[in-house]
Amino acid sequence: MSADRADAVPVARVVHAGVGESVLDVAAHERAVASAHAGAVVTFAGVVRDHDGGRPVAALTYEAHPDADRIIGEIAARVAARSGAVRVAVSHRVGDLVIGDVALVAAVSSAHRAQAFAACGDLVEEVKASLPVWKRQVFADGTHEWVGAL
Numbered sequence: 001m002s003a004d005r006a007d008a009v010p011v012a013r014v015v016h017a018g019v020g021e022s023v024l025d026v027a028a029h030e031r032a033v034a035s036a037h038a039g040a041v042v043t044f045a046g047v048v049r050d051h052d053g054g055r056p057v058a059a060l061t062y063e064a065h066p067d068a069d070r071i072i073g074e075i076a077a078r079v080a081a082r083s084g085a086v087r088v089a090v091s092h093r094v095g096d097l098v099i100g101d102v103a104l105v106a107a108v109s110s111a112h113r114a115q116a117f118a119a120c121g122d123l124v125e126e127v128k129a130s131l132p133v134w135k136r137q138v139f140a141d142g143t144h145e146w147v148g149a150l
Helices: 028-032 068-083 113-130
Strands: 012-022 040-047 055-064 088-092 095-097 104-108 132-140 146-148
Touching: 012 028, 012 068, 028 040, 028 055, 028 088, 040 088, 040 113, 068 088, 068 104, 068 113, 068 146, 088 113
Parallel strands: 012 088
Antiparallel strands: 040 104, 055 095, 055 132, 088 104, 132 146
């Protein structure tokens, strides 16, 4: 899609999808999906919280299957194609995270807000359901558990 041509027809596309250890930048994802054709940009930031199931969380580690980077791209492409969104960007962080760190960012732009909200919601839910990433939570009492997906 050409952002500099007002008459260009928007094409649904993935502008970024990845899994890695780098700190995630929500604003960079928003900028990546910006488009002259988009009247709406919706973002989601999954942030590490200090509790789960009523238990205080002290630390988290995310681990990913070696194919996770490819799979998140496939997920993003499916969501973009079926939603008609102008642009999609999504990232999942792995490694050791602390309370307040961003673990998942999804950003979607589209012509209208309802379309952008729906596509972003679908993207987050599909990543949570299908991306092979596992979370090890360490609780304040020293016990831990593995969670199957974000």
